[in-house]
Amino acid sequence: MNIIFALLTGLIFGLGLIVSGMADPAKVLAFLDLAGSWDPSLIFVMGGAIVVAAIAFAKKRTHSLLGFEMQLPTASHIDKRLIAGNLLFGIGWGLAGICPGPGLVLLGAGFMQGAVFISAMLAGMLLFELISRR
Secondary structure (H helix, E strand, C coil): CCCHHHHHHHHHHHHHHHHHHCCHHHHHHHHHHCCCCCHHHHHHHHHHHHHHHHHCCCCCCEEECCCCEEECCCEEEEEEEHHHHHHHHHHHHHHHHHCCCHHHHHHHHHHHHHHHHHHHHHHHHHHHHHCCCC
């Protein structure tokens, strides 16, 4: 049953990315281009997501509405690895206009840039695992 809810949630999330324009790298890059032809429309998408998340997390729950156990991160410290990871993510998002969710949407829609992005992301994850084991 978990897999069905995961599939439905992923489909709804992907559809939301498409409808909002977040899966369009050109729109994301226009949002990030503060010095050029800035497109502020994604602020409303992000603001809406923050409102929905705030409502969902207003009560400290131990289980979801479907009865599944909540698995939230417990770490609260900021270290060099977190900062470096955030910087790499931001640089990648700024260069490509794609992050993991939209990358999967683009891959599923058959766009080559989605395949290139997901391949690069997986290579980076593999490289991290190899380096962190040493």
